[in-house]
Amino acid sequence: MNIAIAGTGAMAMFYAYSLKPLSPTLIGRRYRPFLVTESDKQTLLDPPFVSWNDAADTPWDVIILAVKWPAMPLVQQLLAHQPNECLIISLMNGMGQEAALIPPLSPQQLACGLTTNAVTLSWNKHHRLPEATVTARGETTIPLMPHPLIPFWKETLDHIGWSWRFLPLEAVLRARWVKLVQNSVINPLSVLANTPNGALPDLPLWHLMPDLIHEARMIAQTAGIVLPSNLGEKVTQLARATAPNISSMLQDVRRHRPTEINAINGYLVQQARAHGMHLPTHEAVIALVDRIASNPNV
Incomplete structure (x- = not known):
């Protein structure tokens, strides 16, 4: 093969x-x-x-x-x-x-x-x-x-x-949505805090997590995807389980490479706009990550 x-x-x-x-x-x-x-x-x-x-x-x-x-x-x-x-x-x-x-x-x-x-x-x-x-x-x-x-x-x-x-395709699609939401929280917040995953749940910045998940849940529902009710707990557990990991987005920023913010948080915002909706928390996170990525010394 x-x-x-x-x-x-x-x-x-x-x-x-x-x-x-x-x-x-x-x-x-x-x-x-x-x-x-x-x-x-x-x-x-x-x-x-x-x-x-x-x-x-x-x-x-x-x-x-x-x-x-x-x-x-x-x-x-x-x-x-x-x-x-x-x-x-x-x-x-x-x-x-x-x-x-x-x-x-x-x-x-x-x-x-x-x-x-x-x-x-x-x-x-x-x-x-x-x-x-x-x-x-x-x-x-x-x-x-x-x-x-x-x-x-x-x-x-x-x-x-x-x-x-x-x-089955439906099960994989739901799992992809769960990972998308997890990435839309951990990846950009790790960039904003410039820290490995495990430190995030103990930072004030983590208070953005519930709003990020709530907004993503609304968009998932428009696609017919029902996300787990305890997704916030799962995201926190994931951050701690991957404590030493430097997220791929933070690795990109540190190497002065383009990030995947538009394929993660940006995808959610794009889908929201297609349904006449706005995701203010995700939009703010995208703007901040883009600013840091364009000027890592900010």
């Missing part, structure tokens, strides 16, 4: 590590060997690599999207050249992948899932290599799609002892 992982960031490194027996190829702008550290075990990886342009000319069986939203134009260019039988598994943050990728993909090709693994990227000074550290082991979930490669993909993962969850 010809497998590609689109991306060379922390999550792409994690999937290259976890799917190593399948010899996946990384796709990106630039590449160097990297380390993956989990439970004090450090692994050096040097998987095959191709550029975005070269990858577009290669017919892939499975492409895992482990990139951030600013790379979406490159993803669209890559997928426009893929055969109809190619299975695309999107594990990107936020929502809106379907609108961005269908077409050129057919609905049967695109499996939008989610991961609850937490990985932080850093620079290992001793080895002079990038290092992806798994700070919280979670699950990877994708929907049961009417695609011929889904059963084969599940069997292949079981064979290498790396089981993903395969759930």
Whole structure:
């Protein structure tokens, strides 16, 4: 099976590590060997690599999207050249992948899932290599799609002892909404506080959490999604469970890279406006994160 992982960031490194027996190829702008550290075990990886342009000319069986939203134009260019039988598994943050990728993909090709693994990227000074550290082991979930490669993909993962969850589409969509809301709280607030996840619940800034969840719940309902009644408690538990983790949004800000705020909080605001609604807390958080991202010294 010809497998590609689109991306060379922390999550792409994690999937290259976890799917190593399948010899996946990384796709990106630039590449160097990297380390993956989990439970004090450090692994050096040097998987095959191709550029975005070269990858577009290669017919892939499975492409895992482990990139951030600013790379979406490159993803669209890559997928426009893929055969109809190619299975695309999107594990990107936020929502809106379907609108961005269908077409050129057919609905049967695109499996939008989610991961609850937490990985932080850093620079290992001793080895002079990038290092992806798994700070919280979670699950990877994708929907049961009417695609011929889904059963084969599940069997292949079981064979290498790396089981993903395969759930009905409705269940995965609800889980994606739950993760979206969790990210819409933890990610931007970690940027505003410039702190790891675990410190957030003890800060006055955390008082924004109930309003952020309330506003997101209203938008979820317009999509027919009923979120858990105790979601606030779950978000607090998640922040504490991933205490040492530096959120991906804060990592982006610290590296002076574009954030995914528009695919997370911005998606909620966009959906609200489409229904004649406003989300003042999310709108304020977006403005503040954008200001910090454009001037990290603020």
